Amino acid sequence: MSATDRQIWSGMLDHLKSHHGGLCRQWFEEIEPLGIATGVLRLRAHSNVHRDYLARQCSVPFNDAARSASQRLLTVQFFGPDDEVEPAPEEPRTTASPTQPAPMANVIVEPHSRRTPNRAAHEANGTNSRHTWPLSSAQPAQFDQLAINPDYAFDNFVRGPNNQLAHAAAIGVANNPGRAYNPYFVHGNVGLGKTHLLQAICLKVQADNPQTRILYTSCEGFMTQFFEAVKEGEMAAFRHRFRDVDVLVIDDIHFLAKRDRTQEEFFHTFNSLYQAHKQIILSSDAKPEAIPALEDRLVSRFKWGLVTEVSPPDYETRIEIVKNKATLRGMKVPADVAAHVASCIDTNIRELEGAVVKIQAFAAMEKRPIDLSLAAAALGEKPVRPDRQVQIQSIINAVTEYFGVKMTDLQSKRRQRSIALPRQVCMFLARRHTRFSLEEIGGYFGGRDHTTVMHAVKTIMDRSDVDAEFAKVMVELETQLREAVSASSPN
Numbered sequence: 001m002s003a004t005d006r007q008i009w010s011g012m013l014d015h016l017k018s019h020h021g022g023l024c025r026q027w028f029e030e031i032e033p034l035g036i037a038t039g040v041l042r043l044r045a046h047s048n049v050h051r052d053y054l055a056r057q058c059s060v061p062f063n064d065a066a067r068s069a070s071q072r073l074l075t076v077q078f079f080g081p082d083d084e085v086e087p088a089p090e091e092p093r094t095t096a097s098p099t100q101p102a103p104m105a106n107v108i109v110e111p112h113s114r115r116t117p118n119r120a121a122h123e124a125n126g127t128n129s130r131h132t133w134p135l136s137s138a139q140p141a142q143f144d145q146l147a148i149n150p151d152y153a154f155d156n157f158v159r160g161p162n163n164q165l166a167h168a169a170a171i172g173v174a175n176n177p178g179r180a181y182n183p184y185f186v187h188g189n190v191g192l193g194k195t196h197l198l199q200a201i202c203l204k205v206q207a208d209n210p211q212t213r214i215l216y217t218s219c220e221g222f223m224t225q226f227f228e229a230v231k232e233g234e235m236a237a238f239r240h241r242f243r244d245v246d247v248l249v250i251d252d253i254h255f256l257a258k259r260d261r262t263q264e265e266f267f268h269t270f271n272s273l274y275q276a277h278k279q280i281i282l283s284s285d286a287k288p289e290a291i292p293a294l295e296d297r298l299v300s301r302f303k304w305g306l307v308t309e310v311s312p313p314d315y316e317t318r319i320e321i322v323k324n325k326a327t328l329r330g331m332k333v334p335a336d337v338a339a340h341v342a343s344c345i346d347t348n349i350r351e352l353e354g355a356v357v358k359i360q361a362f363a364a365m366e367k368r369p370i371d372l373s374l375a376a377a378a379l380g381e382k383p384v385r386p387d388r389q390v391q392i393q394s395i396i397n398a399v400t401e402y403f404g405v406k407m408t409d410l411q412s413k414r415r416q417r418s419i420a421l422p423r424q425v426c427m428f429l430a431r432r433h434t435r436f437s438l439e440e441i442g443g444y445f446g447g448r449d450h451t452t453v454m455h456a457v458k459t460i461m462d463r464s465d466v467d468a469e470f471a472k473v474m475v476e477l478e479t480q481l482r483e484a485v486s487a488s489s490p491n
Helices: 003-019 026-030 048-057 060-069 119-124 164-175 193-209 219-232 234-245 260-275 295-301 317-330 335-344 349-366 373-379 392-403 419-432 438-444 450-464 468-488
Strands: 032-037 040-044 075-079 107-109 184-187 214-218 247-251 279-284 307-308
Touching: 003 026, 003 032, 003 040, 003 060, 003 214, 048 060, 048 075, 060 075, 075 219, 107 295, 119 392, 164 184, 164 193, 164 307, 193 214, 193 247, 214 219, 219 234, 219 247, 219 260, 234 260, 234 295, 260 279, 260 295, 260 317, 317 335, 335 349, 335 373, 349 373, 392 419, 392 438, 419 438, 419 468, 438 450, 450 468
Parallel strands: 040 075, 107 214, 184 279, 184 307, 214 247, 247 279
Antiparallel strands: 032 040
């Protein structure tokens, strides 16, 4: 590769970082430029998964970066580590053009109902984004595909109390598909890591055995293809496609609700795969029995294997998620910034990732290093230094000393008034003076749910309004907490 080619590649990376910061990943630095031939810049990724992801998701911004850095009408072609790179043709050839995209890995990925691929990205790589799979063909065809994200490997999954069982089971499935837990069913609210686990299984299975036939689709993708097959009279080809695989992965299976004909077809698909010891992996926003209008026989089958749940991550897990998302983007995030983001956002992982992207873009725009003040400005939050925050343990210490109870009493199931009142005081103070969510506060006090914490907060507020002596007690405890924080904070 010439010095000019190297300069173009370096300029491309700079352009991507400044104009497509949310897209950039640390592993972009590992892409190997192979030079320019016939108006095509060839780039080699370090795995087929990375190649496929780049080809499906990154073609438009990479083409834009190549043209900006070179001031030429270049297009970009991606290769895997073992793909042969043909030299620039000196004369017309009868074989495939060197600008033809490299072959995809042996994972068939169907479009997700909420993640439609960019048509321009396909066209830039010479593929047609229209649905074109040949029902009458027994050979697997390329579809309007959703890339499996290489970021969604098990190594990048942050474990916490909210997802330990789901993570452990997913690893078991990936290590022994069709035998460990079949089906594997994971449920939880939006943005909590279900898709990450599904794609991590696909990545691990494919890495261990590249010949494994994996079909990864959304429930809507399954239904759309079913209706098309019925319309065209091609049900035999449809069944061949979904049943002659080693691993079937379907995201958002709860969309089967109230779809009688589709449920009937999926029931037989499930049975065919299960009896052949093929792995079935499903995700849903709700557990099987909570999916409305889902046939009992499907509910029963979904529970044959292992049903696991992912719930919102706690504060400590959110901090680690923020650090992980930043590292994947090549960002260095100070500990106080990670703690601030984790304290501001307690809903889901996608919002945490969005906050990281926002901070990255804000830092690039302001041309400033990432620190607490910049993160607070990017998120529109007032920064609070971690060393000036009240800790739950400090609240517990103050309350147990004042009321003469033990910490074990507060965390027990005992409901005597002498225990219940101090416990409610702790919950109220924790809600008022910390960034912990209702679920996290309840977890500190015997694993109680968020409704118990809400009731405790209301109880303490109501009593403070009508009981002057009790209100003085609360003021005294809060003053004590503030003084303790001030005494422990550096000048």
